[in-house]
Amino acid sequence: MNFYAVRAIYLSEMARTRRTLLQSIVAPVVSTSLYFVVFGAAIGSRISHVGGVSYGAFIVPGLIMLSLLTQSISNASFGIYFPRFVGTIYEILSAPVSYLEVVGSYVGAAATKSIMLGLIILATADLFVPLHIAHPLWMAGFLVLTAVTFSLFGFIIGVWADGFEKLQVVPLLIITPLTFLGGSFYSIDILPPFWRKAALLNPVVYLISGFRWSFYNQADVGLWFSVAMTLAVLAICLAIIGWIFKTGYRLKS
Amino acid sequence: MPAISVTGLFKRYASGFHALEDINLEIRRGEIFALLGPNGAGKTTLISIICGLVTPSAGRVLVEGHDIVGEYRAARSRIGLVPQELTTDAFETVWATTNFSRGLFGKPADAKHIERVLTQLSLWDKKNDKIRTLSGGMKRRLMIAKALAHEPQILFLDEPTAGVDVELRRDMWRLVRALSDGGVTIMLTTHYIDEAEEMADRVGVINKGRIILVEEKEALMRKLGRKQLTLELQERLERVPPALAGYGLELSADGGSLTYTYDRQAARTGIASLLKALIEAELRFKDLQTRESSLEEIFVTLVSDRGAATEPSVALMAGQEPRRQLS
Numbered sequence: 001m002n003f004y005a006v007r008a009i010y011l012s013e014m015a016r017t018r019r020t021l022l023q024s025i026v027a028p029v030v031s032t033s034l035y036f037v038v039f040g041a042a043i044g045s046r047i048s049h050v051g052g053v054s055y056g057a058f059i060v061p062g063l064i065m066l067s068l069l070t071q072s073i074s075n076a077s078f079g080i081y082f083p084r085f086v087g088t089i090y091e092i093l094s095a096p097v098s099y100l101e102v103v104g105s106y107v108g109a110a111a112t113k114s115i116m117l118g119l120i121i122l123a124t125a126d127l128f129v130p131l132h133i134a135h136p137l138w139m140a141g142f143l144v145l146t147a148v149t150f151s152l153f154g155f156i157i158g159v160w161a162d163g164f165e166k167l168q169v170v171p172l173l174i175i176t177p178l179t180f181l182g183g184s185f186y187s188i189d190i191l192p193p194f195w196r197k198a199a200l201l202n203p204v205v206y207l208i209s210g211f212r213w214s215f216y217n218q219a220d221v222g223l224w225f226s227v228a229m230t231l232a233v234l235a236i237c238l239a240i241i242g243w244i245f246k247t248g249y250r251l252k253s
Numbered sequence: 254m255p256a257i258s259v260t261g262l263f264k265r266y267a268s269g270f271h272a273l274e275d276i277n278l279e280i281r282r283g284e285i286f287a288l289l290g291p292n293g294a295g296k297t298t299l300i301s302i303i304c305g306l307v308t309p310s311a312g313r314v315l316v317e318g319h320d321i322v323g324e325y326r327a328a329r330s331r332i333g334l335v336p337q338e339l340t341t342d343a344f345e346t347v348w349a350t351t352n353f354s355r356g357l358f359g360k361p362a363d364a365k366h367i368e369r370v371l372t373q374l375s376l377w378d379k380k381n382d383k384i385r386t387l388s389g390g391m392k393r394r395l396m397i398a399k400a401l402a403h404e405p406q407i408l409f410l411d412e413p414t415a416g417v418d419v420e421l422r423r424d425m426w427r428l429v430r431a432l433s434d435g436g437v438t439i440m441l442t443t444h445y446i447d448e449a450e451e452m453a454d455r456v457g458v459i460n461k462g463r464i465i466l467v468e469e470k471e472a473l474m475r476k477l478g479r480k481q482l483t484l485e486l487q488e489r490l491e492r493v494p495p496a497l498a499g500y501g502l503e504l505s506a507d508g509g510s511l512t513y514t515y516d517r518q519a520a521r522t523g524i525a526s527l528l529k530a531l532i533e534a535e536l537r538f539k540d541l542q543t544r545e546s547s548l549e550e551i552f553v554t555l556v557s558d559r560g561a562a563t564e565p566s567v568a569l570m571a572g573q574e575p576r577r578q579l580s
Binding site for chain 1: 266306330352358359361362
């Protein structure tokens with residue numbers, strides 16, 4: 001294994017985060033705080049408890065998931081798209097590194113960033129609402145697994161995109177709606193029967209449900225459904241990445 | 254063992270375009286090899302395949318005996334690549350990007366080596382500057398520094414002086430020579446003939462995806478030293494008369510002229526005895542001219558479809574340009 005290469009890519013990606021601290025960390029924290037102010041304090045004060053948990057606290061797992069998904073995707077997709085765009089990818093492709101090492105280091109860095117971000121949002125939330133984490137290990141597990149899975153997904157988008165627009169389209173038009181409709185701000189139990197069934201087609205529902213369970217011991221779907229769904233998305237992403245490197249799709253001619 | 258050994262290499266794109274056709278090439282250790290060819294000849298494709306950027310359709314490439322596919326780690330860690338375009342991460346510093354390259358190629362950090370490389374390339378005082386603040390010439394040197402960061406044995410320079418001013422080009426040539434003196438094998442591509450002439454130990458000419466000539470530069474220069482005497486005949490000939498067989502004369506396609514090639518530096522050019530023999534053979538000519546066969550002409554002949562575009566005007570125009578290049 002080319003340990004030095006993995007380290008070089010990982011550290012250079014982390015250095016990029018430091019250079020773009022405002023965009024990478026501060027912006028998501030500010031926007032999440034705004035959600036707390038608007039939904040938690042302003043509107044939430046008029047909403048009764050959801051399953052014994054105050055509304056402000058109820059939305060915390062969903063908000064973390066929202067940031068985790070979008071930031072994992074945008075970190076990882078930009079991480080690999082940028083060298084493709086400016087041409088510095090030649091160096092990666094000509095280096096004595098395996099594809100696994102390349103993916104591992106880019107995705108590892110992107111996941112590290114979004115996990116850090118998730119923890120910062122968690123700490124921020126603690127300032128606004130009383131927090132309680134029933135299953136800390138499960139919480140950490142979901143956090144890491146989701147960050148890795150969606151960083152892989154972001155890597156795929158970064159390889160697929162041939163312009164900055166495509167880079168934005170998937171997070172904005174697919175992931176954000178799925179997350180909003182996936183029960184970030186409500187339990188899907190309150191939906192009418194038809195929409196409740198429709199919601200179950202949304203994989204994000206399972207992620208948020210499992211994550212919320214690790215906080216408040218209450219879930220929309222069974223815990224193992226959540227785990228299975230996360231692993232299924234992970235497996236699909238791994239398969240696509242395997243195919244990308246096997247064929248050299250958009251990387252090698 | 255050669256530094257690079259290419260056997261039966263083909264590259265065909267899905268579009269049907271044949272970028273490389275049966276390339277066989279050996280680069281010797283320690284030499285400076287110039288791959289000369291017009292734009293679109295396949296120079297960059299060949300380099301890209303050796304360096305792992307492009308997948309070959311068929312054929313085999315060994316880098317110091319290591320297969321570029323089966324033993325890609327061993328092969329690639331021996332190579333440094335300086336691509337044609339200045340592609341850099343504008344927001345990184347010189348120091349960070351050079352160290353990144355070293356790590357990427359599997360070498361532990363070595364500040365002393367990076368310092369040596371940056372000093373050699375006159376970038377040491379810029380080490381903490383962001384790349385976007387560098388001039389074009391500095392960026393080009395930085396690309397070389399990145400390629401040298403992991404102490405490669407073989408350095409590929411793809412069009413190192415394309416779009417570079419005269420002074421910088423001289424600097425680049427000096428640098429390449431210094432690297433070569435340091436024991437690095439160098440393969441450079443260029444479409445400038447003078448560059449190949451100036452730098453190379455050996456020259457390969459590539460056109461339309463085929464290597465059409467590989468020769469010691471000295472041998473090419475000897476060809477350059479030759480002159481040609483062309484005699485325009487009053488009556489057309491079917492073939493060279495037997496009496497003149499010993500002179501190696503070439504009859505033009507229309508039979509209207511004879512060309513005699515001789516070495517102008519030789520003590521006896523053979524012109525006098527040729528003219529005497531012509532008169533004895535009762536061949537009358539209406540005009541005669543001598544001219545040097547330039548390197549351009551040799552290349553134009555090689556590069557064009559075997560004689561289809563060998564008009565002297567092409568060579569003449571090429572010779573008049575400030576930088577002679579194959580077009």
